[in-house]
Amino acid sequence: MASTGPCLFCQIARSSTSTTLLYMDERVVAFQDINPSAFRHYLVIPIEHISTVKDLQRRKEDYLLVSHMLNVGQTLLHKDAPGSGKYRFGFHQPPFNSVDHLHLHCLALPFIPRWKHLKYVSLGNLGGFIEAEKLLQKIKPLALPHL
Helix, strand or coil, X not given: CCCCCCCHHHHHHCCCCCCCEEEECCCEEEEECCCCCEEEEEEEEXXXXXXXXXXXXXXXXXXXXXXXXXXXXXXXXXXXXXXXXXXXXXXXXXXXXXXXXXXXXXXXXXXXXXXXXXXXXXXXXXXXXXXXXXXXXXXXXXXXXXX
16 A cells, blocks of 8 residues: 555654654654553664665665664663663564554563563564564675674
8 A cells, every 4th residue: 555645754753743852863863652562662763764674685784774773772771761671672574564664663671561562573484573683684794794
């Protein structure tokens, strides 16, 4: 189904909404999920429109972007929820993504309510949720072994 209007996350990334940004730089913005699944639930999105993880390739730019998104999410959660002890960072894969704009889920556990953990499970070859570290392994450029 084609989108009927501008991408909501693109609008947020360009500060065209009332969404409070927790972090912003030249590549990404971060904000609270409007329907949190955990004690703290933030999203980190690229300012550039990238639809899904399926659009990422084994190249330096994509690897560095996802690494930066993960670093931003980890920094925010460790600052805002230092006592959580358990964190999850990852992406929903099509057809399980709710918004067609790449977004990293940054979760400080516990899940609230507990059943919400079901939304963040890997379904193997069927997709589901992919941990950020697994995605980084998948898109790590072969020519850059030191990354």
